[in-house]
Amino acid sequence: VPRVVVDVMLKPEILDPQGQAVQRALERLGFDRVTSVRQGKRFEIEIAAPAGIGPGAADAAAELGRDMAARLLANNVIEDFTVRIEDDAGGAG
Amino acid sequence: VPRVVVDVMLKPEILDPQGQAVQRALERLGFDRVTSVRQGKRFEIEIAAPAGIGPGAADAAAELGRDMAARLLANNVIEDFTVRIEDDAGGAG
Numbered sequence: 609v610p611r612v613v614v615d616v617m618l619k620p621e622i623l624d625p626q627g628q629a630v631q632r633a634l635e636r637l638g639f640d641r642v643t644s645v646r647q648g649k650r651f652e653i654e655i656a657a658p659a660g661i662g663p664g665a666a667d668a669a670a671e672l673g674r675d676m677a678a679r680l681l682a683n684n685v686i687e688d689f690t691v692r693i694e695d696d697a698g699g700a701g
Numbered sequence: 702v703p704r705v706v707v708d709v710m711l712k713p714e715i716l717d718p719q720g721q722a723v724q725r726a727l728e729r730l731g732f733d734r735v736t737s738v739r740q741g742k743r744f745e746i747e748i749a750a751p752a753g754i755g756p757g758a759a760d761a762a763a764e765l766g767r768d769m770a771a772r773l774l775a776n777n778v779i780e781d782f783t784v785r786i787e788d789d790a791g792g793a794g
Contacts, residue, residue: 615743617745630774633773637772642746642747642769644745646744646745648743653738654736654738655736676735680730
């Protein structure tokens with residue numbers, strides 16, 4: 609079963625106050641070499657593979673992941689997303 | 702300059718209502734092959750490399766990333782984290 613991982617981050621030109629708050633908290637803890645923190649979202653999505661599909665399953669899952677990201681997971685006005693496929697331990701997909 | 706990426710996800714045994722809500726929203730949009738969605742956080746952290754350090758910089762940055770994750774970014778009672786290093790475009794770090 610392929611697992612689709614979608615990472616959603618604010619576009620670089622969009623201010624990220626949440627990341628800035630984390631950066632300041634890290635500084636207070638003594639992590640003074642941190643120059644920038646951006647915080648985003650990570651989605652791990654399991655897809656039921658249709659029976660009988662082998663090597664093409666990963667490509668199909670990636671296509672599905674991009675479709676889900678564009679339609680729901682990311683706001684394309686202010687966010688970028690990346691999609692990749694990770695095989696599960698079983699890896700029968 | 703090395704970039705540290707920290708992914709924080711709820712442990713598998715912890716209920717993820719946010720992920721479940723996303724899964725139901727995907728179903729309503731017609732993505733009916735999705736069997737599970739888990740939502741977590743992704744942090745992209747830029748570290749100022751100390752001058753004169755070459756190949757060891759990535760290891761040092763990864764160590765720093767694990768320290769930051771354990772002390773602030775993740776709640777180790779309910780969350781797992783993974784740390785990895787991505788080189789920036791410039792890659793002078």
